[in-house]
Amino acid sequence: AQSVTQPDIHITVSEGASLELRCNYSYGATPYLFWYVQSPGQGLQLLLKYFSGDTLVQGIKGFEAEFKRSQSSFNLRKPSVHWSDAAEYFCAVGAIKAAGNKLTFGGGTRVLVKP
Amino acid sequence: GAGVSQSPRYKVAKRGQDVALRCDPISGHVSLFWYQQALGQGPEFLTYFQNEAQLDKSGLPSDRFFAERPEGSVSTLKIQRTQQEDSAVYLCASSPRDTSSYNEQFFGPGTRLTVL
Numbered sequence: 001a002q003s004v005t006q007p008d009i010h011i012t013v014s015e016g017a018s019l020e021l022r023c024n025y026s027y028g029a030t031p032y033l034f035w036y037v038q039s040p041g042q043g044l045q046l047l048l049k050y051f052s053g054d055t056l057v058q059g060i061k062g063f064e065a066e067f068k069r070s071q072s073s074f075n076l077r078k079p080s081v082h083w084s085d086a087a088e089y090f091c092a093v094g095a096i097k098a099a100g101n102k103l104t105f106g107g108g109t110r111v112l113v114k115p
Numbered sequence: 116g117a118g119v120s121q122s123p124r125y126k127v128a129k130r131g132q133d134v135a136l137r138c139d140p141i142s143g144h145v146s147l148f149w150y151q152q153a154l155g156q157g158p159e160f161l162t163y164f165q166n167e168a169q170l171d172k173s174g175l176p177s178d179r180f181f182a183e184r185p186e187g188s189v190s191t192l193k194i195q196r197t198q199q200e201d202s203a204v205y206l207c208a209s210s211p212r213d214t215s216s217y218n219e220q221f222f223g224p225g226t227r228l229t230v231l
Binding site for chain 1 (some may be wrong): 119146148150155156157158159160163171174206208219220222223224225
């Protein structure tokens with residue numbers, strides 16, 4: 001069964017500083033990997049996704065993530081954080097199956113941005 | 116165009132009441148998913164529809180949970196005899212094609228259910 005671990009429950013970062021959110025997955029084949037962001041009272045918005053090819057993927061809002069198969073990781077980064085980046089971030093793994101390509105999510109990392 | 120919409124946005128139920136949560140997917144989207152997100156947790160899969168067919172209901176926590184999508188568009192998640200542990204945000208997502216290749220799931224804002 002697939003699973004996702006986000007080791008950091010909370011991260012506090014100063015505005016303008018860099019941000020890295022960790023994600024480790026467990027899956028028996030090549031995974032489809034995603035990062036979503038959820039602001040209070042909002043649904044999930046896709047930041048970026050990895051299906052195949054270049055292991056460094058660019059997303060919206062200046063985010064990027066790197067797929068490292070040897071470490072089973074898909075960490076999210078942003079060079080300079082803005083106050084509007086305060087939100088909860090979820091890593092997810094998806095799999096194509098005969099009936100459904102459901103997503104399995106990690107527990108999330110809440111990011112707080114200090115002025 | 117319009118995204119995925121869900122109603123109501125908030126629902127308070129007394130323990131033992133039945134509730135119905137509605138999802139309007141993006142028009143023309145073939146696949147529809149329901150997820151449950153408990154407070155402080157990531158979303159967890161409940162069930163999946165391809166058009167009107169419910170192809171996976173492995174995540175439904177008990178037989179009190181029932182979902183339908185009779186005409187392949189709007190879906191309703193029904194919870195009978197609600198319990199306090201059912202309190203959560205229920206998220207609906209749709210995607211444009213079937214599962215032969217992976218495609219992005221678009222999420223609605225969710226329905227926050229509180230069972231007293």
